[in-house]
Amino acid sequence: MPPKASKSKEAAPERPILGRFSSHLKIGIVGLPNVGKSILFNTLTKLSIPAENFPFCTIEPNEARINIPDKRFDWLCQLYKPKSEVAAYLEIHDIAGLVRGAHEGQGLGNNFLSHIRAVDGIFHVLRAFEDPEIIHVDDSVDPVRDLETISEELRLKDIEFVDRRLEDLEKSMKRSNDKQLKIEHELCEKVKAWLKDGKDVRLGDWKAADVEILNTFQLLTAKPVVYLVNMNERDYQRKKNKFLPKIHAWVQNHGGETIIPSAVFLEKNLVDMPEDEAAKYCEENKVQSAIPKIIKTGFAAINLIYFFTAGPDEVKCWQIRRQTKAPQAAGAIHSDFEKGFICAEVMKFEDLKELGSEAAVKAAGKYRQEGKTYVVQDGDIIFFKFNVSGGGKK
Structure with a gap:
């Protein structure tokens, strides 16, 4: 039986999540040309996990998979000293620069927009530095104008998609009295009005x-956004930039999502240095890499969490979507675990760290058995019991 605390948590359901229900989600780097997207991507690529760690899986040149930095995972590996260590990772895609008119096919237009449709979240890179050597596609640096440009292009593409959907529904409604068609038609009208009002789908209370x-639509403006403000090293170091207040004000008026100040050229230099030199440089110049924060924030933004399985053979992070229940989380390990799910034996990382061993957690009454309705929490350490014909327990 799950403890009462779990039941009370379940009593207040979370807001339903927009996006694909999958543990294989990815985030795309988006922005106008010459804002620092590719330098950021190339920097991240140097930190990426070798392709051979993903058998039977092609990693394209514009994809990188980067381990999530996590002290909990490091601690578990120290405790169990396992033969195998598998961290969680974020998959990042570099998407070609967008220009005004992309929804009508300008620049790489439709190609660009189809690439955004294929990702589950967006790192929106904004240029907040002036440099006569690096031209700006609109001839002057104005990150708020750039924000408006990209946001409008994504909205216009979504309106185009919804218009096509409405046409198809109207044709179908002439041939059928299916109530579901009417429900979808009404929703599409609402969504279209919302977009025409200059608002993004993810910000609606659906x-x-x-x-x-x-x-089922995978609308571009339904995808979560993290804003990465690319400034020069001096501004990043002193935590001041003339464009930041305007960017902040714009973002607050458009959903208030996360803004992360960064200095892409600094990150490139740090990743090119030996680790000890990079640490010394950061200490002397009183700067810190924003990359760990960028990776963790991106992972959380696309509604991913992970639980641990831990023992002397392996310490592994298993990626699942937020709000996943125990049987489906078990299915992330193997479909048999989900089919024959009996229960999940769960301990909290904090309890294991504080008490020092699984036996001590059990002795303190903090090792719990959870059933099919248990919603897995980030950082849970889980041992699944399952039973399928000819399978037995695990």
Whole structure:
């Protein structure tokens, strides 16, 4: 039986999540040309996990997979000294620069927008530095104008998609009295009005039934956004930049999502240095790499969490979508675990760290058995019991 605390948590359901229900989610780096996207991507690529760590899986030149820095994972590896260590990772895609008119096919237009449709979240890189050597596609540096340009292009593409969907629904409604067609038609009208009002789909307060339909559309403005402000090293070091207050004000008026100041050229230099030199440089110049924060924030933004399985053979992070229940989390390990799910034996990382061993956690009454309704939390350490014909328990 799950403890009462778990039940009370379940009593207040979370807002339904927009996006694909999958543990294989990815984030795309988006922005105008010459804002620092490719330098950021190339910097991240140097930190990426070798392709051979992903058998039977092609990693394209514009994809990188970067381990999530996590002290909990490091601590578990120290405790168990396992034969195998598998960290969680974030998959990042570099997407070609967008220009005004992309929704009508300008620049790489439709190609660019189809690449955004294929990712689950967006790192929106904004240029907040002036440099006569690096031209700006609009001839002057104005990150708020750039924000408006990209946001409008994504909205216009979504309006185009919804218009096409409405046409198809209207044709189908002439041939059928299916109530579901009417429900979807009404939602599309609402979404179109919302977009025409200059608002992004992810910022709407949609009902669970709406979200179910919206998730089949994969609209561009439904994807979560993290804003990366690329400034010069001096501004980054002194934590001041003339463009930041305007960017902050714009973002607050458009959903208030996360803004991360960064200095892409600094990050490139740090990753090119030996580790000890990079640490010394950061100490002497009183700067810190923003990369760990960027990776962790991106992972959380696309609604991913992970639980641990831990023992002397392996310490592994298993990526799942937030709000996943125990049987589906077990299925991330093997489909048999989900089919024959009996229970999840769960301990909190904090309890294991404080008490020092699994036996001590059990003795303190903090090792719990959870059933099918348990919603897995980030950082849970789980041992699944399952039973399938001819399978036995694990």
